[in-house]
Amino acid sequence: MNLLSKIVIPLFVVLVIMYGFRKKINVYESFLAGAKEGLYITFNIFPAVIAMVFAINIFLDSNFIYFFLNSFRNFFNFLNIPLEIMPMALLRPVSGTASLAIMNDIFIKHGPDSYLGRLASILQGCTDTTIYVLALYFSSIGIKKIRYSLGVGLFADFVGITVAFLLTMFLF
Amino acid sequence: MVNIIWIFLILVGIFFSLITGNIDTINNSILTNGKEGLDLIISILPIIVLWSGIMKIAEDSGLLKRFAQLVQPLLSRLFPDVPKENPALGYIASNIAANMMGLGSAATPFGLKAMKELQKINPDKETASTPMITFLVLNTAGVTIVPTTVLALRIAHHSANPSEIIIPGIIATFCSSLGGLLLDYFIRRRKK
Numbered sequence: 001m002n003l004l005s006k007i008v009i010p011l012f013v014v015l016v017i018m019y020g021f022r023k024k025i026n027v028y029e030s031f032l033a034g035a036k037e038g039l040y041i042t043f044n045i046f047p048a049v050i051a052m053v054f055a056i057n058i059f060l061d062s063n064f065i066y067f068f069l070n071s072f073r074n075f076f077n078f079l080n081i082p083l084e085i086m087p088m089a090l091l092r093p094v095s096g097t098a099s100l101a102i103m104n105d106i107f108i109k110h111g112p113d114s115y116l117g118r119l120a121s122i123l124q125g126c127t128d129t130t131i132y133v134l135a136l137y138f139s140s141i142g143i144k145k146i147r148y149s150l151g152v153g154l155f156a157d158f159v160g161i162t163v164a165f166l167l168t169m170f171l172f
Numbered sequence: 173m174v175n176i177i178w179i180f181l182i183l184v185g186i187f188f189s190l191i192t193g194n195i196d197t198i199n200n201s202i203l204t205n206g207k208e209g210l211d212l213i214i215s216i217l218p219i220i221v222l223w224s225g226i227m228k229i230a231e232d233s234g235l236l237k238r239f240a241q242l243v244q245p246l247l248s249r250l251f252p253d254v255p256k257e258n259p260a261l262g263y264i265a266s267n268i269a270a271n272m273m274g275l276g277s278a279a280t281p282f283g284l285k286a287m288k289e290l291q292k293i294n295p296d297k298e299t300a301s302t303p304m305i306t307f308l309v310l311n312t313a314g315v316t317i318v319p320t321t322v323l324a325l326r327i328a329h330h331s332a333n334p335s336e337i338i339i340p341g342i343i344a345t346f347c348s349s350l351g352g353l354l355l356d357y358f359i360r361r362r363k364k
């Protein structure tokens with residue numbers, strides 16, 4: 001599993017570059033053009049990241065979430081779910097930057113190789129900003145009744161989160 | 173939506189700290205916050221730039237299109253109500269391929285075009301059609317092969333093995349897509 005994880009990226013890079021070479025495109029120029037786009041992307045999300053780190057840090061440092069979730073503590077302990085991950089699981093469907101900021105906070109406090117750190121990493125990768133995407137896509141074509149889409153989308157996220165928990169518990 | 177959450181996080185955080193006498197912590201937090209945000213951006217910047225470059229090669233060389241062609245046959249099964257020659261299926265395939273490769277910004281335009289095409293064959297323009305819902309389930313549960321920002325942050329925080337989360341991540345995403353599609357399938361069957 002570990003070796004497989006390590007080999008994904010090198011293989012992918014080889015595939016992309018070989019394919020580009022065979023199709024006779026200017027691989028280097030393409031790379032530069034893409035890198036420039038990447039710079040713009042980062043530049044564009046910069047204000048949102050600052051805003052979210054600001055809000056998330058205030059919220060997490062106030063310890064409100066632990067006060068709020070304390071009554072469920074036994075339940076979470078029973079399931080072996082650390083309380084610290086709950087803010088991330090709750091905010092992930094709405095805002096990618098917010099959950100990124102929480103993940104950053106977890107890495108600072110517990111390290112990326114802790115149980116929490118790994119769990120947060122898998123969680124960030126395996127679920128999407130479901131509520132945000134639904135709002136964007138439906139409003140772009142003027143849909144008002146979204147029927148069961150939100151339910152199914154959140155259910156899919158829930159399955160992803162559950163599997164992420166199980167995998168972190170048993171794989172590492 | 174994000175607006176309300178942002179306001180909620182800040183106000184609840186500050187008021188709760190005032191009530192519990194945590195003023196020092198919150199004061200420090202506000203003052204040092206900006207630096208933490210900057211550090212976060214700086215740590216994800218190199219990988220996003222680098223990976224965008226690699227993915228641009230995949231786009232320019234037609235590899236992304238090849239990927240889309242590979243998933244397309246599967247799609248006509250998932251979308252029985254969409255005619256096979258409808259351009260929506262092509263856009264959906266490109267959207268999924270771009271998402272798989274972690275090209276979020278390239279995926280969105282394809283996704284919006286797919287919704288537009290699906291809207292053309294939607295009898296009730298204000299209500300989501302079943303193919304739209306199936307597409308959005310696929311989209312939001314979508315598989316990402318290389319989660320670039322996560323990797324970048326893990327590297328920045330000196331993980332001993334930053335990429336160890338890739339395969340577990342793929343498994344978790346796959347399960348979440350499958351779960352979503354199955355539920356969607358059963359709801360569609362029951363409604364018929």
